[in-house]
Amino acid sequence: MVFYRGADGEVAALEDFCPHRGAPLSLGFVREGMLVCGYHGLTMGCTGHAHSMPGQRVHNFPPIRAFPVIERYGFIWVWPGDADQADPAKLHPLPWAESEAWAYGGGLFHIACDYRLMIDNLMDLTHETYVHASSIGQREIDEAPVKTWVEGEEVVTSRMMASVHAPPFWRMALRCAGLPEEELVDRWQICRFSLPSHVMIEVGVALQGMGGYEANASVKASSIVVDFITPETEHSHWYFWGMARQFAVDDPAVTDSIREGQHRIFSEDLLMLEQQQANLLRHPERKLLKLNIDAGGVRSRMIIDRAIAAEAGKA
Amino acid sequence: MVFYRGADGEVAALEDFCPHRGAPLSLGFVREGMLVCGYHGLTMGCTGHAHSMPGQRVHNFPPIRAFPVIERYGFIWVWPGDADQADPAKLHPLPWAESEAWAYGGGLFHIACDYRLMIDNLMDLTHETYVHASSIGQREIDEAPVKTWVEGEEVVTSRMMASVHAPPFWRMALRCAGLPEEELVDRWQICRFSLPSHVMIEVGVALQGMGGYEANASVKASSIVVDFITPETEHSHWYFWGMARQFAVDDPAVTDSIREGQHRIFSEDLLMLEQQQANLLRHPERKLLKLNIDAGGVRSRMIIDRAIAAEAGKA
Amino acid sequence: MVFYRGADGEVAALEDFCPHRGAPLSLGFVREGMLVCGYHGLTMGCTGHAHSMPGQRVHNFPPIRAFPVIERYGFIWVWPGDADQADPAKLHPLPWAESEAWAYGGGLFHIACDYRLMIDNLMDLTHETYVHASSIGQREIDEAPVKTWVEGEEVVTSRMMASVHAPPFWRMALRCAGLPEEELVDRWQICRFSLPSHVMIEVGVALQGMGGYEANASVKASSIVVDFITPETEHSHWYFWGMARQFAVDDPAVTDSIREGQHRIFSEDLLMLEQQQANLLRHPERKLLKLNIDAGGVRSRMIIDRAIAAEAGKA
Known part of the structure; x- marks a missing residue:
């Protein structure tokens, strides 16, 4: 193209x-x-x-x-399917991308794995404890129960951690937001998968006991991890990643610093995912487990499969 | 080997x-x-x-x-076919390689494309306008009509450009030949394909209106672009390239300078040819166009196909 | 693993x-x-x-x-077959690895060739004259007759060279052992292949006429070239190499120096073996010669084939 x-x-x-x-x-x-x-x-x-x-x-x-192609929200969106079926209304709305109250920074990786392994990765943040131990991971993540449900064509998986210490990334965010970084916080992660293969993750921390995710903007720091996952071949994809935030929106130094941090953190995922893919290719006969923590990925794949089947039926 | x-x-x-x-x-x-x-x-x-x-x-x-092997003209020529059929008389004569009136310099590339794409490239110099815009290309090339004909086992394609400004390479050549480089010139390109896969290209400029290709040696600068194209695999070949010239024949600095320039120019072809090959492999179902400007390549391929069929018939 | x-x-x-x-x-x-x-x-x-x-x-x-796994002799030994058949008693005894009278140093290569080409290499040291001309090779090696025989599950190939000048490596060893390095010596090479794919090579020199291999320890310098050859794929293997020696056993500088020398020498083999493998893959139809000097490799392959067949029969 x-x-x-x-x-x-x-x-x-x-x-x-x-x-x-x-x-x-x-x-x-x-x-x-x-x-x-x-x-x-x-x-x-x-x-x-x-x-x-x-x-x-x-x-x-x-x-x-x-x-058919649309340029919007700072990205170019291509419809690779039947041109007659292209419908601009199907473009996922990204209100934060057009709002003064938000800032955005991001990057692009080429990753040698099935794009669905990336969806699995993003729809189960348990891995942060292990893959990203030094930045956003913390023990409480895999201790907190995960909830998964489907809203129409969207899969949501959420995890709430009450009264935890903020890990390094969120200390920085609290600092930027003018909030105390040493105090206990309530932390949340709400991952939303939608077709064709977007994952938007609402993440944030609020000062303890102020309502968590629902707390007043003045006592929390929050952002959206943005993931546009474009399949390339059966075993590779382009990964557009970024973060939209509601704190320090006028400070490009914060944008740069978050982009660098995210680049480093997502590089850890890249390594794991490519090695996982290589291992799966060496053992094509193996069945993987589908645990409760994997429900987000499993359900997302069901929606993808259904959409592919529907498209095949039309053709 | x-x-x-x-x-x-x-x-x-x-x-x-x-x-x-x-x-x-x-x-x-x-x-x-x-x-x-x-x-x-x-x-x-x-x-x-x-x-x-x-x-x-x-x-x-x-x-x-x-x-069977012959060393002549500064090259080693191998007969990879049936040894009984080897005939030194079939070696393409290169009189300039043994004449004091000529100087030669050249090099070797390994190129990841079908050798016939290289023949197409050399038998249609329209591409100079685009691929080599800064050195030998000029707008007048693709405006001048191209003539293609077959002389026995040789395909010839020629293009004459009357009253044009010399592009940078030919200004240098005119200067070396003691001729004014700013004046209008008549320019020619005569490409000759011969078996197994040689392309010799007579190129040059003469001061305007003095007879062009036929002009007296004192008012022109001319040379032969030498291309020996040795297939390696279906999608790769060795490309022996060089230039034999009749100006400044005793000046090795000119030889070096031309070799460097040709290296740079032919590297542009290499990039294009390898990308073209990759694209063709991605789209094996596509048919390419055969325009008038492609006649040189098309006819050369016919002669190759005929020779291969004749050899197969013998065996 | x-x-x-x-x-x-x-x-x-x-x-x-x-x-x-x-x-x-x-x-x-x-x-x-x-x-x-x-x-x-x-x-x-x-x-x-x-x-x-x-x-x-x-x-x-x-x-x-x-x-099943055993750690012994400074190595970790894995039984990749049927766990029920694993038997620690089958571990090849390496008394030198547990003796104060010996010192050991070694390294590891990944080599892109069938592990049996390495066995051939080690069971026919004729190649030292050519591949390792500057270190351990000498003309007398390929002039000395080679003897090959089988002792149970072990293949032995030996070569004795009487009254030769010591090549550079052995001069160093003689020097370390406090012996004159300029005098004529009797040199030996006794290669022993054993299952699954170990080759131990007793090598050494003794002052001329003192009994050669059988000579008293005070007039000779000797060591064991240690080769554990672990197949990886059909065309690659891991090569654990080293040298156990009985001279200068308390001098780690000698260990380092030998390791460096061996690394350099075995890198010459690596180059040859990988090129040989590539050539064999290009010409799968060719049959290789089996000369008397190749008997060690040929017999070792017979024992390997027999063991593989026996294992297949059991399964």
């Missing part, structure tokens, strides 16, 4: 394949709103039809595929 | 496989005109028969294959 | 696969004699049964495989 901006500045997403000799159009350049192939100069329009080529008549050239 | 020089200094080309335990003979060394295996000391003669081995009788050792 | 020490300090060898979600247990940590999975905290005991997991009942979790 190749992306470029046409004459009106709108993003176009095309197959990265010149219909002339198969060169990747992404090696070309943009001229007057057209994508010019860097090999022999075929110019391609936003719709996937060749526009012109020096010395050639192009109206009979086979078109390449153009993908 | 392993190459070495025997007692008389003649080059031998042998299978790189010791008949004793399969070690590569290329890890060995040469002693008294014999190639000695670096593992257990079997000594191999130019004909592929073992000559001796410490403590062994070797006359019953299975021979390895010896390839 | 993952190794760790339990509460009593005993080594355990387990499948490196957490029964929960397939994460490698080797990414975890040890706590109170248990191996804790680094993903979600499952704790695994030495027998391959899950011991506990936060918030879970684990008694129905499927066990993973635990391999």
Whole structure:
């Protein structure tokens, strides 16, 4: 897939394949709103039809595929399926991305594992205690019971920890929010999976006994861990990660610091997930356990399977 | 394949496989005109028969294959087919390689693409406008009509550009030839494909209106782009490239400078060709277009296919 | 496979696969004699049964495989076959490893070739003349006749060289042993292959005419080249190499110096073996020669084949 901006500045997403000799159009350049192939100069329009080529008549050239695409919330969203079915209304709403009251920072990883292992990972934060022991993990996570339920097409898994010490990341957040970092807090994690493969995690801490997740904004620090998980092959995916926060929203140094921290923390997941994938490929015959803590991932996979089956039925 | 020089200094080309335990003979060394295996000391003669081995009788050792080989024009030419059919007369004549009036410099690339994509590339120089925009490309190339014809076993494709400004490479050449580099010139490109997979390209510029390609030597700068394309696997080849020139033939600094420039320019082709190959492998079902500018490559492939069929018929 | 020490300090060898979600247990940590999975905290005991997991009942979790294991002679020995057949008495005795009169140093290589090519290599030291020309090789090796015989389950191949100059390695050893390094010596090499794939090579030099291998300890320098060859895949293995010596046993600088030398020398073998393997894979149809010098490897392979067939028959 190749992306470029046409004459009106709108993003176009095309197959990265010149219909002339198969060169990747992404090696070309943009001229007057057209994508010019860097090999022999075929110019391609936003719709996937060749526009012109020096010395050639192009109206009979086979078109390449153009993908419906929306640019919103700071991301480009592609509909890789049947163009007739593309519906902008299906785009997951991200109100925080368009609000002055929030700040956002994030990054991108290429990860060599099935994207569903990443969903499992994000829908069961028990692993923080082990994988992220020095930053966001704490013993109380895996002691707190986890609740999982389905709301329509969304899977939610939540965990509440009352009267705990804030781990290093949340001390920093409390500090930024002008709150005491040494006091006991009530901590929450609410993971929401939605199609096609987004996981939004509401996380935060409130001063002890003030209502936890429901507490007044003045006594808590909270944010949303943002995860857009784009499958690439059966055993690899692109992982767009970030954090939207409601504290210190005007301080870009905090954005940078959180991005760095998240990069380091999510790199720990990357290592674990790629090794887990390699192990699963070595032992294809093994069945994994589905424990209560795994319910979030299990239910998310059910919704994915159902959506894939529905799409296959339509086709 | 392993190459070495025997007692008389003649080059031998042998299978790189010791008949004793399969070690590569290329890890060995040469002693008294014999190639000695670096593992257990079997000594191999130019004909592929073992000559001796410490403590062994070797006359019953299975021979390895010896390839007919000619050293000429500064290259070593191997006949990988049926030895009976090897005919030194089939070697493509390269008179410039043995003439005092010419100078030559070149290099070698390993390229991860089908060698025929390289032939396509060289038999259609339209791409210079796009791939080599900063050195030899110019807009007039893809505006000039291309002519393609077959002369016996040779495919020729030519393009003449009258009254153009010389691009940077040819300014340098004009300067070297003692000619004014700012004036308008007539430029030519005549690509010749011949079996098994050589492409020689006559290129040059003459001062405007003096006869172009046919102009007197005193008013032009010209050279031959030399391309020996040796297939390795279905999707890789060795690319011997160089330039033979008739200007500044006694100046090795010019040879070095051209070699460097050609290295840089042909690296641009390498990038494009490897990406094109990768794209074609991702989309094996796609048919490519065969435009007029592609006629050189298309015709060359026909001659290759015919030669392969003829060889298969013989066998 | 993952190794760790339990509460009593005993080594355990387990499948490196957490029964929960397939994460490698080797990414975890040890706590109170248990191996804790680094993903979600499952704790695994030495027998391959899950011991506990936060918030879970684990008694129905499927066990993973635990391999019988012995720690002795400075190595950990794993029985990867049927646990019922594991018999500590089958461990190859290494008296030098537990004797004050000997010193030992060694290392480990991962080598991309069939482990049997390594056995061939070690059971025919003719190659020293060629592969290790500058250290332990000498012309007399491939001039001396080789004898090969079988003693029960052991294959022995020996070579005696009378009245030769000591090559550089043995000059060093003579010097360490307080013996003159310039005088002629009698040199020996006695290679012993035993199942599953050990090769022990008795090597040494004695002052000329004093009895060679049988000479009194005061007039010779000798050692054992130790090779434990652990197959990994069909075309790769782990190579544990080292040297046990009877000279300068209290001098760790000599141990270091020998280890460095051996590392350098065995790296030459590694290069040759990996290239040989690559060549054999390119030419699967070729038959290799089996000369008298190859008898050690050929016979060792027969014993391996017989043992594999016997095991298959039992199963």
